[in-house]
Amino acid sequence: MNNNHFTILITSYNCDKWVKTNLDSALNQDYENYEVVYIDDNSQDKTWEIVSSYRNEKLKAYKNSYNKGK
Numbered sequence: 497m498n499n500n501h502f503t504i505l506i507t508s509y510n511c512d513k514w515v516k517t518n519l520d521s522a523l524n525q526d527y528e529n530y531e532v533v534y535i536d537d538n539s540q541d542k543t544w545e546i547v548s549s550y551r552n553e554k555l556k557a558y559k560n561s562y563n564k565g566k
Contacts, residue, residue, distance in 0.1 A: 504533070506518055506532065509538075515543050515546045519532070534555065536557070537563050
């Protein structure tokens with residue numbers, strides 16, 4: 497098996513309608529040697545609530561303390 501490690505980086509702002517689809521897709525890979533880093537840019541909707549409800553050892557989630565924009 498290939499031992500290459502990779503990271504899936506997901507950035508978002510006010511994406512509560514899509515966050516579940518994004519995370520489910522990223523976390524349901526057949527390959528095992530990867531991680532998912534999710535960065536919420538201080539969303540004002542339920543994005544962070546949904547992200548923080550996930551319990552997965554491959555997921556590292558962060559929320560900015562203010563909206564940093566592009």
